[in-house]
Amino acid sequence: MANTTLMMIKPDAVENGHIGNILEKVTNAGFQIKALKLTQLSKNDAERFYEVHRERPFYGELVAFMSRGPIVAAVLEKDNAVSDFRTLIGATNPEEAAEGTIRKLYATSIGENAVHGSDSDENANIEAAFHFAGRERF
């Protein structure tokens, strides 16, 4: 699984019509789409997905944001997927993100930052299983 990461296109980017632009940047960067769907997290789903941030001051805001509308979830494959995808999306805060990164182009704020990318191979595995059944992955 070292070549796999889990992406979410967050509700802000879906609302702003950026699904196609983001998928194009992802595939142009050499990632293969191994699973893909439009879905919506319930409040409980978002609480579980972001459990590690439960004690952070922005947890409630993050859960409300991530469950307010549809997202796109995808499993992506590429050598060095976790690290290369985090480079492609840029820093958490779009004001600090490098030019040309997905967050620099499409994020609105540190909270509403357009995309999620797994932060480790272990979490990529857990997050892919959170969103996709085996028969939805190719």
Ligand code: GDP
């Ligand atoms: P990431 O790995 O770059 O996504 O960043 P983190 O793991 O630190 O945070 C997870 C997510 O929580 C971020 O992508 C943001 O959506 C949100 N977040 C992080 N910091 C803040 C903050 O200071 N305020 C708010 N409202 N949301 C934040």
